[in-house]
Amino acid sequence: MSDIASVRIVRATERDVPLILQMIRDLAEYERMSDQVVATENGLREVLFGARPQAEVLLAYAGDRPAGFALFFHNFSTFVGRRGLYLEDLFVRPEFRGLGIGRRLLTELARTAVDRNCGRFEWSVLDWNEPAIGFYRKLGAEMMKEWRIFRLTGDALKQLAS
Amino acid sequence: MSDIASVRIVRATERDVPLILQMIRDLAEYERMSDQVVATENGLREVLFGARPQAEVLLAYAGDRPAGFALFFHNFSTFVGRRGLYLEDLFVRPEFRGLGIGRRLLTELARTAVDRNCGRFEWSVLDWNEPAIGFYRKLGAEMMKEWRIFRLTGDALKQLAS
Numbered sequence: 464m465s466d467i468a469s470v471r472i473v474r475a476t477e478r479d480v481p482l483i484l485q486m487i488r489d490l491a492e493y494e495r496m497s498d499q500v501v502a503t504e505n506g507l508r509e510v511l512f513g514a515r516p517q518a519e520v521l522l523a524y525a526g527d528r529p530a531g532f533a534l535f536f537h538n539f540s541t542f543v544g545r546r547g548l549y550l551e552d553l554f555v556r557p558e559f560r561g562l563g564i565g566r567r568l569l570t571e572l573a574r575t576a577v578d579r580n581c582g583r584f585e586w587s588v589l590d591w592n593e594p595a596i597g598f599y600r601k602l603g604a605e606m607m608k609e610w611r612i613f614r615l616t617g618d619a620l621k622q623l624a625s
Numbered sequence: 626m627s628d629i630a631s632v633r634i635v636r637a638t639e640r641d642v643p644l645i646l647q648m649i650r651d652l653a654e655y656e657r658m659s660d661q662v663v664a665t666e667n668g669l670r671e672v673l674f675g676a677r678p679q680a681e682v683l684l685a686y687a688g689d690r691p692a693g694f695a696l697f698f699h700n701f702s703t704f705v706g707r708r709g710l711y712l713e714d715l716f717v718r719p720e721f722r723g724l725g726i727g728r729r730l731l732t733e734l735a736r737t738a739v740d741r742n743c744g745r746f747e748w749s750v751l752d753w754n755e756p757a758i759g760f761y762r763k764l765g766a767e768m769m770k771e772w773r774i775f776r777l778t779g780d781a782l783k784q785l786a787s
Contacts, residue, residue: 491704517708534701534703536700538698538700538713540713541652542661542662544662544665545672546679549700551703569785570785577782577783582778583776584778585774585775590772603781603782604777609751610774611752612769612772613761613766614767614769615738615746616767620746621739623764624739
């Protein structure tokens with residue numbers, strides 16, 4: 464078992480792309496959505512480290528072992544009138560849970576949000592993921608109970624566009 | 626009453642900023658969130674038309690009268706591995722409802738999403754807004770029933786960051 468004292472949070476670089484893709488797949492399996500993962504190494508390289516990056520990644524290491532990651536981007540709040548930080552994915556590999564790694568990643572993201580003058584730091588959670596919900600509430604985050612996400616994709620998206 | 630045939634959808638320009646702010650306030654009133662609007666004209670000018678735009682706006686006109694707006698930006702789906710289009714706000718002024726203006730705005734956004742090779746077109750809705758939910762479903766959009774948004778803001782955000 465790793466020692467919490469040895470946990471490091473670092474910004475991902477281009478050579479971490481295979482590791483990031485592997486952890487995205489691990490996360491999808493945990494969320495019962497493996498069939499939805501169509502990301503590739505080349506695609507991730509372009510969107511994370513290409514000419515116009517769309518998102519950023521933090522990696523957590525326990526000693527020299529990759530233990531988790533956070534992928535985030537900036538959204539925008541109309542009412543607040545400035546950008547926010549949106550955490551798209553947070554994942555800690557099962558064998559590294561209980562070491563405070565998720566909290567370390569969230570702390571680093573909160574610091575990034577404050578440093579960049581973001582009005583909000585937001586993310587989504589599956590409503591059956593009770594351990595995550597309890598964890599987020601303890602950090603002071605508020606669940607926006609009334610909001611639901613709608614999604615158009617695939618053929619339905621193309622049909623509306625045409 | 627305006628004629629649906631005279632509805633035009635145009636991209637907002639910098640001189641539309643006062644109009645956009647007024648419609649953001651109208652929307653906030655409808656959503657019972659007027660106390661949360663802290664956006665200003667200068668702030669909007671910077672984030673929409675500054676050196677590094679954070680979001681884009683479409684305006685709907687019925688004849689020469691501004692009837693509604695859509696504000697959107699790009700998010701990123703890890704699983705899909707490419708960016709999506711996220712609609713932050715859609716609003717049609719009450720006196721212009723029932724003319725198909727909301728649908729025209731959504732159609733233009735769907736076209737934008739397809740043109741820009743976005744994997745998804747998403748937005749959020751308040752769960753008590755039954756007319757909107759029924760409208761979105763008729764367009765082929767799917768409600769992501771299991772997802773809830775968490776938010777850290779203000780003092781709680783600063784505290785986690787420190």
